[in-house]
Amino acid sequence: xxxxxxxxxxxxxxxxxxxxxxxxxxxxxxxxxxxxxxxxxxxxxxxxxxxxxxxxxxxxxxxxxxxxxxxxxxxxxxxxxxxxxxxxxxxxxxxxxxxxxxxxxxxxxxxxxxxxxxxxxxxxxxxxxxxxxxxxxxxxxxxxxxxxxxxxxxxxxxxxxxxxxxxxxxxxxxxxxxxxxxxxxxxxxxxxxxxxxxxxxxxxxxxxxxxxxxxxxxxxxxxxxxxxxxxxxxxxxxxxxxxxxxxxxxxxxxxxxxxxxxxxxxxxxxxxxxxxxxxxxxxxxxxxxxxx
Ligand SMILES: Nc1ncnc2c1ncn2[C@@H]1O[C@H](COP(=O)(O)OP(=O)(O)OP(=O)(O)O)[C@@H](O)[C@H]1O
Numbered sequence: 001x002x003x004x005x006x007x008x009x010x011x012x013x014x015x016x017x018x019x020x021x022x023x024x025x026x027x028x029x030x031x032x033x034x035x036x037x038x039x040x041x042x043x044x045x046x047x048x049x050x051x052x053x054x055x056x057x058x059x060x061x062x063x064x065x066x067x068x069x070x071x072x073x074x075x076x077x078x079x080x081x082x083x084x085x086x087x088x089x090x091x092x093x094x095x096x097x098x099x100x101x102x103x104x105x106x107x108x109x110x111x112x113x114x115x116x117x118x119x120x121x122x123x124x125x126x127x128x129x130x131x132x133x134x135x136x137x138x139x140x141x142x143x144x145x146x147x148x149x150x151x152x153x154x155x156x157x158x159x160x161x162x163x164x165x166x167x168x169x170x171x172x173x174x175x176x177x178x179x180x181x182x183x184x185x186x187x188x189x190x191x192x193x194x195x196x197x198x199x200x201x202x203x204x205x206x207x208x209x210x211x212x213x214x215x216x217x218x219x220x221x222x223x224x225x226x227x228x229x230x231x232x233x234x235x236x237x238x239x240x241x242x243x244x245x246x247x248x249x250x251x252x253x254x255x256x257x258x259x260x261x262x263x264x265x266x267x268x269x270x271x272x273x274x275x276x277x278x279x280x281x282x283x284x285x286x287x288x289x290x291x292x
Contacts, residue, residue, distance in 0.1 A: 018063070023036045023059065025067060032058045033059060033250040051271065076194075098194075101195075102197040115169070161219050176209075254267045
């Protein structure tokens, strides 16, 4: 069990951790997200998929405080029952108070710092709090020393989970691409999130790296941490997700289990690039196919 990570119990499985209601985001004349609602359940891996430009990253940016939505409500419900309206919080409060962590499409590590240092820097907030924000605290307070010990334990734990222990002292920038992706996720886990948002974590990975990523995500889920994922690689989505939500042109077109979504004619039409007025035709053909 990860240091300070809560255990998943029967009372917490299956309840809602994130509720997005009537979310809209307008950029000038472009309605990037239009009245979009969905829920992510605690302990699930929820995937947000859709064609290029559908609005997936915009939704992530609204959830994690990088954008203020034009309209809508985003509620994060913590294990202890506390609720946070994310659209009202600043991005750092979303990480610190609501316990939402994220990674980005492009890797954002401290490439000159070692792998271990990247994981310790992520725990800066906890360490500073334990120091009482004073130099005396840094030098002598027992609470600070205890917090340092706990941070190192947590870093070691996630190094192991991300299969990076043997690279702990190497500069992060020297790691192969797939290992850098896992380090980013391990670093996000060191902030102690309840919800982890991953923007295309499998992009650019080879099959072996992709399998290592899946193992890491499964182990995160087994700790009771919920995952919200944007992903283009359908084999990753279908293999690891409990729940899939599909966006097209900023609107939800499907929502359900991977099997449900995979067989949804609207999703098939969206991915095949069928025009709106041809969707009914595609659906009819699919339904006929289903009857055979
Ligand atoms: N800051 C911005 N200013 C103006 N338009 C934006 C901004 N961010 C996103 N958009 C537009 O909003 C729409 C949705 O973009 P978004 O990046 O959210 O889609 P996406 O589904 O994540 O795409 P991809 O799969 O290609 O990453 C696009 O038309 C995009 O050009």
